[in-house]
Amino acid sequence: MRPRLYWPITLAAAALVALLTYGVASVGPDTSLDESLRDGKRVEAPVKDLPRLGGEGTASLADHKGEVVVLNVWASWCGPCEAEMPLLQRTHERITKQGGMVLGIDAQEPAERGLKFVDEKGITFPNVRDNDREYIRKFGVSAYPETFLIDRTGKIAALTRGPITQEWLDEELAPLLEEKA
């Protein structure tokens, strides 16, 4: 190959490879939150106004500063989400008196499907919608369900990527409820 053509072609090929690498790396879920929590560091929870499911206006984590929030990401078509709903509802009823609450995020489905699900399951905790996943991506959500415990100062204190259990709640949620704002 002639030297005059060699460099432009090599540079173009390198740029394509770099773009491909960036694309592959940026598609994967963000695990920086998991790493911080593993190191014992709490992380400021992202805040965004999201439309209420089945209600007027918007809601956000900022509305619940001073409370311990169990932030649960779900979808009605997700079997494990459906399975953990009774535990979440019981938890919401139990922790309300202690300054805690469950806040659900219904992701990637029409609002009417989410509402039907909420009605069928007898869910009374508030829910918001994140249909384009823009908000939950900031939590590194890659599947459903995922649950995040937000302390009274608005920081993420614990998470579970998968269904929650009573043991996990006893271990992670109970100490948070004891903390003062």
Next chain:
Amino acid sequence: MRVLLALVLVLGLTAAAEPQASLPDIEDEVMCVECRTALNVSTSPVADQERSFIREKIAQGLTKQEIKDALVDAYGPDVLATPEAKGFDLSAWLIPGALVAVFAAGVALLARRWRRAPAADPAPEAPELDPADARRLDADLAAFDR
């Protein structure tokens, strides 16, 4: 009156040109948001929910584009199989175009070079024949003609 009739005819033809949306036609342009595969090959619960959503919209008489817009509204932009023309996804639209442009520029450059290249040198002339050889050749050719 004629203008009015023509207008009605044109409007009628335009409406008739809008094809009726169908599930197979939309399924291959939509993704299953959970399994990240095309909807027409997905069998997960969310894929079934998406198909049911599309059927409802078809029954409501929505066009293909209206149904795709409704899908984006309900499931987010990830539901479309075609990448968005913004952010990193924009590269999916730009790079093929850029590659075609580079290829075309390369072909044009080569064509210009070939056109400018000097014509090949004419074949060198054969050396003059020795007079004795020339005479012998003439004699041989004359013998052939006989």
